[in-house]
Amino acid sequence: MGIALRPSQALKLWHEVTLDQVHDGQQDLTARQMAILLTVYLEVPPHTVRGLAKQLGVTKPAITRALDTMGAMKLLTRKRDEADKRNVVIQRTVEGALYLERLGDRIVSIAQGLHR
Amino acid sequence: MGIALRPSQALKLWHEVTLDQVHDGQQDLTARQMAILLTVYLEVPPHTVRGLAKQLGVTKPAITRALDTMGAMKLLTRKRDEADKRNVVIQRTVEGALYLERLGDRIVSIAQGLHR
DNA sequence: CGGTACTATATCGGCTCCGAAACGAATTGA
DNA sequence: TCAATTCGTTTCGGAGCCGATATAGTACCG
Numbered sequence A, B: 001m002g003i004a005l006r007p008s009q010a011l012k013l014w015h016e017v018t019l020d021q022v023h024d025g026q027q028d029l030t031a032r033q034m035a036i037l038l039t040v041y042l043e044v045p046p047h048t049v050r051g052l053a054k055q056l057g058v059t060k061p062a063i064t065r066a067l068d069t070m071g072a073m074k075l076l077t078r079k080r081d082e083a084d085k086r087n088v089v090i091q092r093t094v095e096g097a098l099y100l101e102r103l104g105d106r107i108v109s110i111a112q113g114l115h116r
Numbered sequence C: 001c002g003g004t005a006c007t008a009t010a011t012c013g014g015c016t017c018c019g020a021a022a023c024g025a026a027t028t029g030a
Numbered sequence D: 001t002c003a004a005t006t007c008g009t010t011t012c013g014g015a016g017c018c019g020a021t022a023t024a025g026t027a028c029c030g
Helices: A007-024 A031-042 A049-056 A060-072 A094-113 B007-024 B031-042 B049-056 B060-072 B094-113
Strands: A076-080 A088-092 B076-080 B088-092
Touching: A007 A094, A007 B031, A007 B049, A007 B094, A031 A049, A031 A060, A031 A088, A031 A094, A031 B007, A049 A060, A049 A088, A049 B007, A060 A076, A094 B007, B007 B094, B031 B049, B031 B060, B031 B088, B031 B094, B049 B060, B049 B088, B060 B076
Parallel strands: none
Antiparallel strands: A076 A088, B076 B088
């Protein structure tokens, strides 16, 4: 089980994807922001500020600020939890799903091109 | 030919590696810095500020500053080109090689753990 | 009711990065 | 020889993210 990958291939994959990201030049996400985005889209809901802060091992204000930034990019949205109004639930958006879909396809495409 | 990888696996791989990087908490590199570092270590020398700027599609000051930062981390060094003293050649270091070796191993390990 | 605990957010300096422009040093070429 | 070009760096003002701390709103509990 698992994807067979040698270190040199792993680094080459990482290199090309990163290069692609930089070369595009547009707005790129911080490692933290990317971690948050992927967590929201890949792990089971609901997601809260507190939960994300704990999982990433950073402070809650850091999460709030990252949500501000990515919210402005429409990569995700916030909604107050009606059951417990102290909580905020982070939700997915169409734009965010598209963003990650493109990222996934790009990684797959680059992995496909790795030969030896 | 090529590494077989589905989009969901690619995103999961990206997610876990990014999460690992964030969770470590130490200083993480910018996408640009990572792109520079990987280019220097994976592509054939010599590497110059001008060449890196062109390849990444960013300005030369951006390269200079990234080299300052990663130089302070001892991930690479600069040396004046004796043949043409206007040029600066970017060179690899033991620390940089170790850093990337660890990164490669981590990616391999995570890819290994991807099952379905 | 009143206090305590918990949520997320706002605020505060500090740090790093950014692009554009200006700069000094080295090389080239007429 | 000396003006023009090339190279990397420095400077400048601006923008973003950081952690620590303080704040406002909500829930719980005696």
